[in-house]
Amino acid sequence: MTTKMAIGAKANAKSSSAFFHSQDIFRNQHRLIRFIEQSIRLCSNQSLKAAQQQQQQQQQLNKTQLDADFSISKSLNSEHWNAVPEPVEHDPDVGQQFYGNQLMVRLASPQQLQPKPDRDEDLIFGKQFTDHMLKIYYHKSLGGWQRPEITPLENLVMHPAAKVLHYAVELFEGMKAYRGVDGKIRIFRPNMNMNRMNLAAKRSGLPTFEGKEFIKCLSRLISIDSEWVPHTQAASLYIRPTLIGIDPTLGVASSDSALLYAILSPVGSYFKSDSTGAVSLLADPSYTRAWPGGVGNRKMGSNYAPTINVQKKADAKGLQQVLWLYGENHDLTEVGTMNIFMFFINDKGEKELITPPLNGLILPGITRDSILALARQWGQFKVTEGTFNMPRVCELLNQGRLLELFGTGTACLVSPINRIHYMNQDLYIPTMEQEKPVHETIRTALTDIQYGKVPHPWAVVIE
Ligand SMILES: *Cc1c(COP(=O)(O)O)cnc(C)c1O
Numbered sequence: 001m002t003t004k005m006a007i008g009a010k011a012n013a014k015s016s017s018a019f020f021h022s023q024d025i026f027r028n029q030h031r032l033i034r035f036i037e038q039s040i041r042l043c044s045n046q047s048l049k050a051a052q053q054q055q056q057q058q059q060q061l062n063k064t065q066l067d068a069d070f071s072i073s074k075s076l077n078s079e080h081w082n083a084v085p086e087p088v089e090h091d092p093d094v095g096q097q098f099y100g101n102q103l104m105v106r107l108a109s110p111q112q113l114q115p116k117p118d119r120d121e122d123l124i125f126g127k128q129f130t131d132h133m134l135k136i137y138y139h140k141s142l143g144g145w146q147r148p149e150i151t152p153l154e155n156l157v158m159h160p161a162a163k164v165l166h167y168a169v170e171l172f173e174g175m176k177a178y179r180g181v182d183g184k185i186r187i188f189r190p191n192m193n194m195n196r197m198n199l200a201a202k203r204s205g206l207p208t209f210e211g212k213e214f215i216k217c218l219s220r221l222i223s224i225d226s227e228w229v230p231h232t233q234a235a236s237l238y239i240r241p242t243l244i245g246i247d248p249t250l251g252v253a254s255s256d257s258a259l260l261y262a263i264l265s266p267v268g269s270y271f272k273s274d275s276t277g278a279v280s281l282l283a284d285p286s287y288t289r290a291w292p293g294g295v296g297n298r299k300m301g302s303n304y305a306p307t308i309n310v311q312k313k314a315d316a317k318g319l320q321q322v323l324w325l326y327g328e329n330h331d332l333t334e335v336g337t338m339n340i341f342m343f344f345i346n347d348k349g350e351k352e353l354i355t356p357p358l359n360g361l362i363l364p365g366i367t368r369d370s371i372l373a374l375a376r377q378w379g380q381f382k383v384t385e386g387t388f389n390m391p392r393v394c395e396l397l398n399q400g401r402l403l404e405l406f407g408t409g410t411a412c413l414v415s416p417i418n419r420i421h422y423m424n425q426d427l428y429i430p431t432m433e434q435e436k437p438v439h440e441t442i443r444t445a446l447t448d449i450q451y452g453k454v455p456h457p458w459a460v461v462i463e
């Protein structure tokens with residue numbers, strides 16, 4: 001006990017000094033190692049300095065070159081259709097924000113550049129990535145958000161105690177860049193992704209940020225890797241913004257260090273369907289994706305790991321996706337990672353499009369929101385946000401009143417459903433047998449906007 005106290009006292013007394021007497025050093029191996037480490041750091045700092053200066057000059061050069069031909073189209077500031085991100089209520093102690101005009105760029109060298117895919121039709125979702133990525137660090141101890149940087153796509157280095165690795169302190173987004181029929185590249189309602197991201201950040205104890213500034217950084221990344229935006233309408237460039245907690249501490253607490261980054265991946269259609277283009281579903285009421293008071297309404301990584309084994313069960317039965325049910329009544333909530341829509345003839349004999357309400361169990365999909373807005377504008381059938389369950393689906397099917405069932409999301413856009421395996425029964429859904437299917441009308445309306453066939457404030461041009 002006395003020895004411990006003595007060492008403790010000596011350590012305190014010495015802690016203000018950077019150097020140790022050799023006697024002290026040999027008494028304590030830890031200190032020796034620290035001393036050597038400090039010396040190495042000192043040496044390498046000096047030799048690195050010249051290289052760093054050179055790199056900074058290069059970055060400045062890259063930056064001015066890119067600033068000249070970079071701007072976001074005015075439609076971002078358009079006032080209608082909710083085109084600007086909602087103001088974020090930052091925690092008072094979040095610290096400084098980052099800005100798009102602070103962006104530093106380190107381009108990949110010619111030998112680092114990857115070959116672009118030949119055939120858009122062969123792309124597998126999320127397997128190939130572009131040459132660059134966007135990174136923005138947050139360190140509370142350094143005042144908050146740091147300068148955004150674009151770098152070659154590279155591995156991340158983090159402490160093995162980083163919170164993201166233990167408590168899934170992680171959230172993400174899914175967006176796309178589309179090459180329009182006029183050759184311009186567009187992103188779709190990016191403000192909605194930013195709002196959703198900040199809500200998830202709050203719920204996860206991660207720092208919030210200005211969505212508008214992140215969109216500026218993202219747009220620059222896309223313009224740098226613009227040759228990766230596929231040239232056909234069968235494909236697009238998937239954008240994966242991600243925010244992770246990287247504090248090297250094991251406490252379950254909010255993150256004082258975080259990394260906001262984005263990677264890009266050229267994608268074709270999201271998943272395999274059968275020859276008709278429709279998918280079949282496993283509806284097993286013994287599994288739940290989300291629950292009241294939970295985070296089913298946030299795109300947080302922790303929501304997705306527990307779905308993988310259920311998806312495997314569906315695969316084993318030859319079914320393509322999982323239909324997520326909730327509660328005693330077997331309410332339909334979502335399908336795979338998509339929102340669900342049903343088109344049917346209601347009790348009054350009217351055609352009606354229905355999707356579950358945003359009651360906390362449902363991811364507030366941007367595709368969902370867009371479909372609701374368009375369908376309400378069309379005024380051709382009733383549009384409802386309301387709960388519906390499996391007994392109701394069976395009843396409507398038996399009476400020939402269920403017309404279409406489909407999933408919606410950025411990755412797949414609209415995915416028609418033709419079969420549900422439920423309680424050892426196969427329910428055949430006539431989605432593909434309609435003469436003028438609503439899901440096709442919706443798909444066309446959305447792609448016309450995304451690929452710039454019709455001008456619309458939802459489509460933001462990147463220049
Ligand atoms: C991403 C996602 C959706 C679709 O949202 P979009 O904004 O339309 O892409 C739906 N459900 C879940 C569970 C999701 O993760």
